[in-house]
Amino acid sequence: MGLHRFKPLPSGRMGILWTLAAIRDAALVEFGCMGHMLYSGVTLKRAGVHNACKLYSTHIDETDIALGGTERLNHTIDNVVKRDQPRVIFLLPSSIPEVIGTDLPALCAELQPEYPGVRLLPFGYGGFNITHHRGVQEALQLLVKTLPADVKRTQEPTFNIIGSCADLFRFQADAMELVRIMEGTFGIKPLCVMTSDTSITEIENMGGAHINLVIRREGEPAAKHLRQRFGTPYLLGRPYGIDGTTRWLEQIAQIAGLTPDSAFLKEQREISWQQLASVMPSFSHIIRAHPEEAVLSLGGHADVVRGILTFGCGELSLAKGTCWCDCPDMTSEDIPYFSEDEWTRAVQEHKKGYLMASGEALEWAGRNAELQISNPDIKWRLHPYEPPFTGFRGAVHLVNLWINENIED
Amino acid sequence: MKSNNGIKFLTPAVSPGNHCPMRIASVNVEKIKDLSSLLVGMPECTTYSRLFNPKPEGRHGELHWLYVLDAHEVVFGCRDGLIDALRKMDKAGAKAILMIVTCVPELIGEDIQAIINEVQPELSTRVTFVMLGQFKNISYPPGSWKTMEALGTLMDGKATASNRVNVLGRAPEEEHIPMPSLLPTLTRRGLALRYLAPGSSLDDLQSAPDAALNLVVSPFMQALAARMEQEYGVPYIALHTLYDVESIDKAYTALAEYFGFSWDNTFKKERQEALSLQSQAKERLGGLRYVFCPRIDIPLPLAVYLTGLGMEPLLLHLEEYYPEDRGYAKELIDMGHNPWICRMVNAQADLPILKKLAPDLCFGYLPEPNKTITCVPDLFDFYGQVGYARTSHLLKRILDVLSEMNATGKGGTAHGSASI
Incomplete structure (x- = not known):
């Protein structure tokens, strides 16, 4: 990794923690120095995760390290079980146990018989070459491999969302918009919004859903497992734009055999276009007369970048600027992974047009922070009621941001 | 109990727990004008340090950069990477660098002093370091006192100015902490006070050995005072630990004698008030x-x-x-x-x-x-x-x-x- 001026790529351990920390009726115990968990907790609060998983640390000192002592873990688990009675305790290693090779799964297997009413669930992928996206993927996968119960399909159609996790910028607002349009289009409710708005019980029941909506590629292995076990079909994709969202809903109808409420869909499309109507002439003028200003540059999660790019360039005829993703494993020809040197150069070279990236990048470059689409964030997000980027409302929100950027210019 | 290790947790499940010393070091270093920092650690420590020292560059051109160990360096050490990083910071104009070393580089036994010894001769910037693995430094105070002590490395030996007094533990500008009456009184007696704490400048810290005396007003500065006494012969008087009126009397008397004057009735009124409250307190x-x-x-x-x-x-x-x-x-x-x-x-x-x-x-x-x-x-x-x-x-x-x-x-x- 080496020298950085800005926040580095988060670790797999951080990805796992951010995925699990939003789950209710559970506790999370990190085996390691307490500072990690203290500041993870602060970061989660800043991201708007409240009253979810209870977060604990064991701490670890020189003697524990020298002698391989794990008694702190035993005592902590015992204390957490007695105080909180969680359904599940997630166990995570921090960086020090990873170095000294503490075998968390073995410790959990040893302790489990003492706590028959509480499931101890150790998470791996704490290694030093694992990126946070891989951590998210492994956490989602382990959750669906271990927790779902043998349930039958719900009588009325239902759905799960997989991959709404606290590491994504505005994750709660995007998930709420998807739930809104699913309820409106198909009259169906979610069983489990994994993990931004869910509980252990909801994860246990997720096998009853009629379709799994995977909103980031890290969720696909989990969805494949659920398809294999429960026969649940899944759709991988994030809906952006008016046409894009319509297509996404049509695909769901086809995959799950659901009949969309065409009146709702028509109304949503009409409302969205009406809201955009007053600025579309200006937009068209910019694209026609000032093409250098109608350039869309994006940096963030690969699926978010691709989704917004498809909407901006496909439905609104913007030109593609410099686009990059924040995970080396997701690099592609049109949306490559950019290291810190590369994205700082891209941000500095972006003179005209729309630049949407992380809060950290936009603030450093003195750009409009309203155009943030990815993390690292620099602000508190106490509530989930910000406008989304996905769905019909997300489309209007994005255009609203872009037209205001033109006014500010 | 003979050390920090002897302090046990009252209850075992930590939630949320003590601050990490890295936090305080990050906060403090950001406040010292012209001092740059290189925080060395894993993605967790380096990412979370940005909660406390959010910007990579300070107002006066200070660099607050991060060095993240990769999987290879965790096993084989990060010597080459750190040397390269220090060279880059030197080239980018850092005037002095404090390396803040967190858990994993401390755990793997990276010899930071040897790295500095090797690279310092070719750098124009001065480099010091502080080891702050939380597994050794369980709570936040070492992030303050060890950090300030480490800055002693950056000091230069100078001829003593007989009227110069360093006040260790207050910054030059302290709006929210009342000024103890002792300090302006010393100024009126012709002594030149230099305030040293986070909030001071690198220049002030580097010049500090020219003082005739160090007055310690914070527990976070006593280790630096002890180091300055040992390395530069600057004696110190610790005032922050004195609550009892009699012990304050003795310290103030020693201070006046050191500079060859007497207080007369300078503190009579406030001393009387403290004495009166002290006797009330004994009763109640x-x-x-x-x-x-x-x-x-x-x-x-x-x-x-x-x-x-x-x-x-x-x-x-x-x-x-x-x-x-x-x-x-x-x-x-x-x-x-x-x-x-x-x-x-x-x-x-x-x-x-x-x-x-x-x-x-x-x-x-x-x-x-x-x-x-x-x-x-x-x-x-x-x-x-x-x-x-x-x-x-x-x-x-x-x-x-x-x-x-x-x-x-x-x-x-x-x-x-x-x-x-």
């Missing part, structure tokens, strides 16, 4: 049992003082066992008290234990408005204050809480004592 606090919770920055000297007033210590939360605390611990034992020492890392879980102890007074932070334990809350606002006035303010605060408690007819000796 005698026999009351107390506990210390978190957020008391000088716990053992304060415990010795309160116990000297006739109070009985039951349980003391210690954030840090400072090198100089051994003397205070002995003093407490010599007074016939051997209280339990602990570290409180889960306020909600610790509260039932505190309730069971049923102290008459609790000092420091309690997690919720608690009707059953009378509390003198947060004492951090005495930070950087010394002398008779601090003693008076402290005693007034305690006596006010007692008066309020008695007025409501709750708590205190009215309830009697419960056994442990």
Whole structure:
């Protein structure tokens, strides 16, 4: 990794923690120095995760390290079980146990018989070459491999969302918009919004859903497992734009055999276009007369970048600027992974047009922070009621941001 | 208990726990003009350090950069990478660099001193370092005192200016902490005060060995004072640990004698007030049992003082066992008290234990408005204050809480004592 001026790529351990920390009726115990968990907790609060998983640390000192002592873990688990009675305790290693090779799964297997009413669930992928996206993927996968119960399909159609996790910028607002349009289009409710708005019980029941909506590629292995076990079909994709969202809903109808409420869909499309109507002439003028200003540059999660790019360039005829993703494993020809040197150069070279990236990048470059689409964030997000980027409302929100950027210019 | 390692957690499940020393080091370094930093660690430490020192470049061109170890370096060390990073920071114009070394590089035994020795001759920037693995430094104070002590490396030996006094523990601009009356009085006596703390400049820190005397007003600066005495022969007087009027008398007298003047009646009024409050406190606090919770920055000297007033210590939360605390611990034992020492890392879980102890007074932070334990809350606002006035303010605060408690007819000796 080496020298950085800005926040580095988060670790797999951080990805796992951010995925699990939003789950209710559970506790999370990190085996390691307490500072990690203290500041993870602060970061989660800043991201708007409240009253979810209870977060604990064991701490670890020189003697524990020298002698391989794990008694702190035993005592902590015992204390957490007695105080909180969680359904599940997630166990995570921090960086020090990873170095000294503490075998968390073995410790959990040893302790489990003492706590028959509480499931101890150790998470791996704490290694030093694992990126946070891989951590998210492994956490989602382990959750669906271990927790779902043998349930039958719900009588009325239902759905799960997989991959709404606290590491994504505005994750709660995007998930709420998807739930809104699913309820409106198909009259169906979610069983489990994994993990931004869910509980252990909801994860246990997720096998009853009629379709799994995977909103980031890290969720696909989990969805494949659920398809294999429960026969649940899944759709991988994030809906952006008016046409894009319509297509996404049509695909769901086809995959799950659901009949969309065409009146709702028509109304949503009409409302969205009406809201955009007053600025579309200006937009068209910019694209026609000032093409250098109608350039869309994006940096963030690969699926978010691709989704917004498809909407901006496909439905609104913007030109593609410099686009990059924040995970080396997701690099592609049109949306490559950019290291810190590369994205700082891209941000500095972006003179005209729309630049949407992380809060950290936009603030450093003195750009409009309203155009943030990815993390690292620099602000508190106490509530989930910000406008989304996905769905019909997300489309209007994005255009609203872009037209205001033109006014500010 | 002979060291930090002897302080056990009161309850085992940490939530949320003590701050990491990396946090305080990051906060402090950001406040020192012209001092750059290189935080060395894993993605967690480097990412979270941006909560406290958010920008990579400071207002005066300071660089606050991060070095993240990869999987290979965790096994084989990060020597080459760190040398390369220091060269880049030197080239980018860093005037001096503090390397803040966190858990994993400390755990793998990376020899930072050897790295600095190797690269320093080719750099124009001066480099120092502080080892702050939390597995060795359990709470936040080492992030302050070890960091400030490490800055001693950047100092230059200079001829002594006979009227120069360093005040260790207050920044030049301190709007929220009242100025102790001693300091402007020293200025009026012709002494030139230089304030050294986070908030000072690198230049001030580097020039500090020219002082005739160091006055210590914060526990976070005593280690630097001791280092300066050893390396540059600058003696020091510690004022922050003195609460008792008699001990303040002695320190002030020693200070005046050092510079060859006498105080006459300069502090007569505030001394009288402190004496009067001290005798009131002896009457009203005698026999009351107390506990210390978190957020008391000088716990053992304060415990010795309160116990000297006739109070009985039951349980003391210690954030840090400072090198100089051994003397205070002995003093407490010599007074016939051997209280339990602990570290409180889960306020909600610790509260039932505190309730069971049923102290008459609790000092420091309690997690919720608690009707059953009378509390003198947060004492951090005495930070950087010394002398008779601090003693008076402290005693007034305690006596006010007692008066309020008695007025409501709750708590205190009215309830009697419960056994442990």
